[in-house]
Amino acid sequence: MAEYLLEVKNLKTCFELFRGTVKAVDGVDFTLKEGEILGIVGESGGGKSVTGFSLLGLIDLPGRISGGEVFFRGEDLLKKSEEEMRRIRGKEISMIFQDPMTSLNPLQTIGSQIDEMLALHTDLSSAERKQRILDLLTEVGIPNPADRINNYPHQFSGGMRQRVVIAIALAVNPRLIIADEPTTALDVTVQAQILKLMENLVHKFGSALILITHDLAVVSEMTHRVAVMYCGKIVEEGPTKDLIANPHHPYTKGLLESIPKMAGARTPRLPQISGMVPSLFDLPKGCSFAPRCSRATERCLQDVPEMRLLSPGRKAACYHPAGMAEEGEGHE
């Protein structure tokens, strides 16, 4: 048994488009232990969703995985055939999508959509499957599951649908769940319910979870560790509490500071990261964040910084990391 449930090494996924090649995921490394919750955070276009899809081999043309290794329980998923991957998808690794409105087949009852998962990956009899479906629906908090099993997705509200999606994802006890922005499309009150539910279920089932989101607040509440992505690369990684309390990468720091606070004194102006996310067709030569970074030096504009261990469990790809004990605080 390998040390990690999942070990991603130098994963690269690119899209060949008319305007040029986009390296959506550009040499990403991370690891995940059994039962661990990892947050992948970043702004749109940062490559976090593509990373999630790449793990399952669900990249369609014009995109392709151009390199790297994805060891899942010690085996490289990228070397598996489509048929082998098919048996892993759902059973070993399952996924929760962003928009519950579109991720369910509108013409099938939710019962049969859960049943499909069970029929594919278990040997249960149809009566057993039915019982399992009812259990799952109860588990995700759908009232009167026996009545709703024959309902169609459109008869459910957004939050309820996302509960069904979670039930499908958990149906055969996968070792790993990848949740791609699972609450973005939902209202705040519902969002909280769903997050709570996911957290509880993942603990209960003992699955590992990769939570892909743009919302640092969500990450801070749920995850053990966080990886921050910017322009296709992971720029910082570490235990959640530690990272949020003391970000090393200037991007992480800027991101955290620019979120308005719910408590404490109110500043007239929010600290902001200047400039725009660069176009993926036209990335800067050195560190992608350098043009927006107040700490950038000539070196940052020339060379791409590697991820390095800065303190126990804390890695960042930055030549001038912030919040280091031996360094003075940087100012903007």
Added chain:
Amino acid sequence: MKKRLAAVFLALTLSLLAVAGAVGAEKSIVIGLGSDALFMDPSQQDETITNTMGRYMYDGLLNNNALGLPEPALATSWTIGDDNLTWTFTLRKDVKFHDGTDFTGEDVVYTIDVNRTTLNKNFTSAIKEVQVIDPHTIKIITNEPSAILLESLASLRILPKAYRTKIGDAAFNLAPMGTGPYIFEEWVKEDHITMKANESYWGGAPAIKKVTIRPISNAATRTAALLTGEVDIIEDVPVRDVDKVKATEGIEVVDRPSERLIYLHVDAHRPQGPGIIGLDKNPLTDLRVRKALSLAINRGSIVKMIMNGNAYATNQMVLEGRRGYSDKIAPPVYDPDQAKKLLAEAGYPDGFKVYLDAPNGRYPNDGQVAQALASQLTKVGIQVELRLHPKSVFFDFVRPGDKSSLVMTGWSEPIDVGEMASVLFYTRGKNPAKGGSNRGHYANPAFDDLIDEAGGTADPAKRGEILERAAQMIVEDGGIVPLYFQQDLYGKKKNVVFEPRADKSILAYEMDVK
């Protein structure tokens, strides 16, 4: 192994088919016609296919023979009284309708009465009164001396009074019955009509025992059906398909001059012609212009190129042998230079512009003929604007009125030129029964007198002589410009014995299959 099995199977099938053929050795025939019959009740419409079906299942007092001349049929003989008005007909005895009832004089009276209630009552318009003397003798009294009574009666099919009154005319149309050589079996509209031989027909049992009529309105498809052997004989072979049909083995083409004349109606008398473009006078009133019109037309090339040689260029109004054919009418001449000269003499050295109204799709290649006419007339200076009308609106458009001055159309005259001359060229407004279709507004009192005189003449020879004079008069006066007689074209398998008839009917009774 597989191959051999297939061969055995094939042989078996073939022998079975041969046996089936031998068992059904009764002679049968499939006839492809240009359209479906409108009615099986012959009293309803005077229309070619309906009339043909009438000949299969019914008889008249007289029937037309192949030449279109009436012959005794249900009436065996007749006499005319001294008043020239009373005709006494002796009817054939022992004639039975298909349901076994006897044919009597009552049926004749009934038939004439029925005809008088229909819209096409021309066949009985001459008749004043009918009397039944005894079951097999009737007396017909005409309004005035009539030379065409026998021809009219030959067009009248005798209906079974008892049967038809019993089931009503609508049902009768679907289950027709008469005294004719064939007995109705089935009519699937637009697909087929089947009939079987009347073995006890008074004229002798037909040789062909089973007849299927198939309406195939698309000419090319009809030709194809003949070429594939689906039908034994077709009518109206498209003129262009003649060569192909002739070249196909086992199939041949039979032709016969048709009664139908294609001609131009000329606006010869109105001072202002509605079809004349850009002039406030009517050049066609000038005889020289009308003569130029005829001279400019190359009938020969039209017949050769457009009709593929299957027509007869003419300057006559009726076929040779009919009353109204005249040796004195000169054959048509094509002389464009002379035409130009005549136009110049008439004061139109640069010609003039005129509409030519013609149907498209009414007669074989009519639209193309009209285009060729336009082309030829334009070459001498009569610049023709062609107005081609679909057949559904053509006759409405060219009705005598104020729309056209030059009309190309056709007329089929099975009797003699008398009726044609009276309907088409009698001065309008003088006599409500005459000049109804005088589209050229021809007005010539001398001509009218001749028509009136012919109408009152019962003696065929004398009537013929008057009509000859009338025809000569109007052709020479350019009121009509005859173009050509069509040719009836039939395609048939070589084993079919068939002689074309003047009325275009394909009558199985007169045919045989070898």
Added chain:
Amino acid sequence: MKNRLGNFFRSELFHNFLRNPGAVIGLVIVIFFLVMVLIGPFFTPQNPYDIGGLDLMDAYKPPMWMDGGERAFPLGTDEQGRDLLSAMVYGSRISMGIGLIVVLLSCVIGTFLGLVAGYFGGRLDSLLMRLVDVQLSFPAMLVALFIMAAFGRGFGKLVFALTIVGWVLYARTVRSSVLVEKKKEYIDAAKLIGLSPFPVIFRHVLPNILTPLIVIATIQVGTVILTEATLSYLGVGVPVTKPSLGLLVKNGYDVLFSGLWWSSVFPGMFIMLLVFGINLLGDFLRDEFNPRLK
């Protein structure tokens, strides 16, 4: 202007176009026909509409490579001695003319009504859309056949009938695009400026719904040409003196079995080629502009 052209040649559309052989072939065909229709009449051996210039004795000459063919009539002649090639060039003119005029007219009418119905909604919209529903539930061919049967042959009448048949498609497409577009906030922004409805419709809505229109219009040109040909075949199309391609096929079709195959086969192939070219192009545009396939 030059800049814009440059932009076009550098655009993704042009790039994809070059990599799509079907689209290139389609454009080549369409351009070939356009050029032929525009300048062809200056080069044809004959003016087939000059009725006095025809000689009946030239009728049914075979194509020049066959026995009896003449150089003067490269593709042979028809029953009036008309040069088939010239007739086809002029016939393409009529066919394409009808196709383009009908599409233009129905596009303008349909777009206007669709814009108004979609933007204002309400009674007018319901009324118009019921009309569209009723008409769309009838096959276009049948409606056109019926109108032509009532009013008779003729270029203008044909254009009228086909336009009556055609506008509904544009009206419906435009309306559904407008319904999508008018919910977008830039329309609200335009209203907030204080613009009255028609400026909003024409300045803001219209430019944004043109793409699907272009696609439909392209494909419709082909459809209209085919419909016209079919109507001419049924005997209710253009006048016989100025035959369109469809009517040429019909005329030639009467003599197909007589071995005079050229007078039907060549115009038939011409229609097929023309419509095929238009459809190839339309297909490309449809795939390019379909946001759901992007």
Added chain:
Amino acid sequence: MNNTGKMHDPKNILEVSDLVQTFTQPYGILDRLTGRPKKTVHAVNGVSFSVRRGEVFSLVGESGCGKSTTARTIVRLLEPKSGTLLFDGQDITKFTPAEMMPVRKKMQMIFQDPYASLNPRQRIREIVMEPMLFHREAADREEAHVKMLRLLDIVGFRPEQADRYPHQFSGGQRQRIGIARALATNPTFLAADEPVSALDVSIQAQVLNLMMDLRDEFNLSYLFIAHDLSVVRHVTERLGIMYLGFIVEQGERDRIFEKPLHPYTQALLAVAPTLDRKIAAVPLSGDVPSPIHLPVGCPFASRCPQKMSICETNRPKLRILDGRAVACHLY
């Protein structure tokens, strides 16, 4: 000046009282014949608040609570069903389009979706100049051009970017273009409908800062629509919490954030994701009732953890309590 007879406080740029907005589904002859029930969506049910000059007033709530509809009714994109709108002392509730013209100059809007709020076929230049020229804010095109460039500079664009089309910009940039357009007629009041909810976090801060800077520079007043409480807390002075078309609590920011009274406000604050604390136990269950069939009692009763029997039958009115207004039977 004020023809309703109501008191007008000149400190207020906007006064909204008892605003009601409903949507009726199409109801044709056939529906009438078949007796289909008429469906009316009660989007806004008697909302009253005012916006002071130079102030940011926020309306907060979950999607479908009627906050956007309120904003769109105020700027008269929608006709109000009933209630009164006083803008700058004028009753604009029943104004005709022509009468609205001068008001429109003073009252503009910033939209939610930066991708849909700019006409894709217009250049940036035209987008910003169109309102100016229409309202004769500039004498001619040249003057408009100069003004346009100045506005673009204010929101952070270089002059050469004026010739580009919207698709050449990122979401945050487009939102700034939208702001420039809103400023083109020199307005005094801006309704901002979720102006940052579609933006990335780092860009969100930029846009919020820009909006606050502009308020100071042009003395603007904002009606700020949002669902994100942390953003609202940052920008606003006063706020109203909306639920099912009703304002359930309304008042000064600090009072509400420090001590929310309405159970719904409490729940919203409890579940708002923040960096600084764990999510509280989720206090709410169930879904928002349908706005087609409004509950007779308290709109929040079906989900309220502290529901009493009176809540089912009587609809609570807004009452002043502890320096804010709240509509709840608990108090």
Added chain:
Amino acid sequence: MLKYLIKRIFQMIAVLFAVSLIVFFVMSFTGDPVLMIVPPTATDAQIAEARVALGLDQPLWVQYRVFLGNLLRGDLGVSYIFKRPALTLIVERMPATLELVFFSILISLAVALPCGVFAGAWPNNPLSRIIMGGSLLGISLPSFWLGILFIFYFAVEKGLLPSSGRGETATLFGIPFAFLTRDGFRHIILPAVTLAMGTLAMLIRLIRAQIMEVMRQDFIKFARAKGVSWKNLLFRHALKNALVPVVTVFGIQIGTLIAFATVTETIFAWPGMGKLLVDSINTSDRPIIVAYLMIVAAMFVFINFMVDIVYTLIDPRIDLR
């Protein structure tokens, strides 16, 4: 459901009323039917008499009122030419047309479904390109030209199939059908294929486009993430979703088939109601034209109704109200 039915019936009446109004008044522009039925020798008096007999001497609105009154009694008028009820004439010919249309539908579906799904699922496969090229050609061909080439090749040159007519028929439920006999079945092949060609090509294209669109949707990706196989993805998830718009178009296509049956029937001498229509147009037989259009309108309303029903079977989101 009952309310829905009432609604549809009201709609149907409205549509039929509108159709009757338009058809009747437009028809009055056609050639004078009187001239078509009186013999060419008819005098003016005879023509006038015929006009009275047909009721054509009345003002148009009186004619329409009479027509409408008769219509309510199920009487669509009497053919000027055949002198029999127009309705009967059309109904007699209807089975032949419906049979032809039915076979064309069968052929179109049998070919279009597999071809369309294949081309949509593997758009870059060479076979897909051939299918798409073929279908493009299919919609570019004038169908009448194709029909005559078929006759020329398969019937005249090769002698494989009969060129025209309906052949032998056998009776089922009292209605004669050609496909029940071997001979009749041989007759139906060429016209049915000719008629099917356009619909076939267009369905292939539509199904392909729909499959391609559906395959890009989230729920398909979600199904893939579940580990669903390609086959199930295509047939369990994609196809049904792709079918919803196909059903609408298919409904309209049935109408188009009935319309184009007029052309096909004319070429192949198929004794259906389309041929009757063309003939009636040529003879200005107004009652038949009006009756034909009314019946076809009624058929279309019915087809649309069926399409709606099928919708609810496919798509649970659609509620009949």
